[in-house]
Amino acid sequence: MKDTIKEYLAGQYDAYVKDLETLTNIDSGNGDLQGTEAANKFVAEKMQELGAVTEFRYNDRACHLISRLKGSGKLSILLVAHVDTVFNRGEAAKRPFKVDENGFAWGPGVGDDKATVVEVIYGLKALLKAGFSDFKEIIYYTNGEEEGGSPTAEAIVAELSQQADFAVIMDVARPNWGIVTQRKGNAKYKVQVTGIGGHHGNASQHCANAIHQLAYTITELHKLASPMPGDPADFTAKALADRGIVDSGQFIPQNTVNVGVIGSTNDKISVIPGDAYCEVNVRCFSVAEQERLDREIKALADKAVVAGTKVEITGGIVTGPMEKTPQVQKMVDVYSRIVRDEFGGNVTEWVAGGLTDGNRTAKYIPTLDALGVENYDEHTDHESVDLKTAVPRTTAFALTLAELTKIF
Incomplete structure (x- = not known):
């Protein structure tokens, strides 16, 4: 099976690039219902050719697609990618898909996440071509609102996660076989301070400065954070590179x-201000720390130090972290072995402070993230994909899926 997969994908490069061109030239910006529908109809057509049953779901801003392949095994696999981009309608006409002399593809959303959307299709093609059926179901969800998020997308991810045994998030890859094994969770709070306003000159004695209290609360909030590693100037990408340090989020x-x-x-x-407020974002790598900070932040509401002021804190945990569990380590080990044995590469595990759908799947099932095609400068007008990584990355992805069904 391995040789069949490798040989098949090696011969599909031109077809892959053609499909990537078609998808990239479809404007499908976040919030563009027509565009995300067009993109997902393209994906649905390709998945139907593989025998998948497809289902479209809509809200007033986007089209979402769920494709299902049935096998003869016991485990269900959830694959998640997204067709929406950060670019407005008309961007594809301004700078349509192109491939340069160095083997890089360019265009709006080419890397985030369209190259990887197509990667999944070809990886599944190769598996089926090789006769792989050792799965109960492969569920491929192409999110139409990943960039901005939505209750619709979150509900779909939660629903599908509970139908699967493990998830692979097919989002943008890190360089040199980099994958993401941990992501921070996200919490949001609003601190509202009520004081007693009045004239600074004549009424100070019976007023209470809300900004004064807010400043104290902000100081206490920042005491809850982990210490920074040092001078920020020493931790820019350039500063690390100048010291020969490879940045993997460490x-x-x-x-x-x-x-x-x-x-x-x-x-x-x-x-003297009678009111003041601030809005706070908190991010943590572990559920335990996220829950601890949630308790300690809310406890600050009872710790006003400026007489006459009242502190109210609302909000809480929004999204949990994507933690690296022992089961995730098994997934990493499989992928690393395949990359080493088949391509002579070494996988680098990244940690990330940003969120993907992997944060949401990880609430329910073991999750591995960023197995996409390698890209650069996403969300910019010079976003690009290294097409030289397309066949190796797709091959490693396909072989990994086949192996993962044996260990869960």
């Missing part, structure tokens, strides 16, 4: 707290 602090918005209705320095 310097991202375990817990981070960011007060990103602050305000008050008061706009005069001669008035």
Whole structure:
């Protein structure tokens, strides 16, 4: 089976590039219902050719596609990618798909995530061509709202995760066989301070400065964060490269707290503010830490130090982290062995502070992330894909799926 998969994919490069061109030249920006529908109809046609049963789901902003392949085995596999991009309608006409002399493909959303959407199709083609059927079901979900997120997408991911035994998130890959094995979870809070407003000159004695209290609360919030590794200037991509350090996310602090918005209705320095607020984003790599910080943040509501002020804290955990469990380690070991044995490569495990659908699948099932084709500068007008990685990455993906059904 292995040789059949490798030989088949080696001969599919031109067809892969042609399909990638078609998909990239479909405008499918986040929030573009017509565009995401067109993109997912293209995917549905390709999946139906493989024998998949396809189902479209809609809201007023996007089209979502669920494709299902039936096998004869016991385990169900969830694959997740996305067809939406961050680019507006008309972008594909301005800079349509092209391949340069160095084997890089260019175009809106070519890397995030269209090259990988097509990778999955060809990986599944190769598996079926080789006679692979040792699975109960392969569920391929192409999200139409990954870039902005939505209750619709989150509900679909939760539903499908509970129908599968493990998940592989087919999102943008890291360079040199990089994959993502941990992602931070996300929590959001609003701190609202109510004080007693009044004239600074004549009423200070019976007023309570809400901004003063907010400043104290913000200081306490930041005390909950993990320490930074050092001078920020020493941890830029360039600074690390200059020191010969390969950045795989290893310097991202375990817990981070960011007060990103602050305000008050008061706009005069001669008035003691009677209200103030801030909005806070908290990210953690572990469920235990996320829950601990949630408790400690909410406890700050009872710790006002400025007499006459009241602190109210609302919000909480939004999305859990994608943790590296022992089962995830088994998945990593399989992928690493295949990459080493078949391509002489070494897999680098990345950690990431950003979220993908992998955070949501990981709530239910073991999840491995970022097995896509390698790309660069996503979300920019110079986003590109290294097509030289398409066949190796697709081959490793297909072989990994076949092996994973043996270990769960």
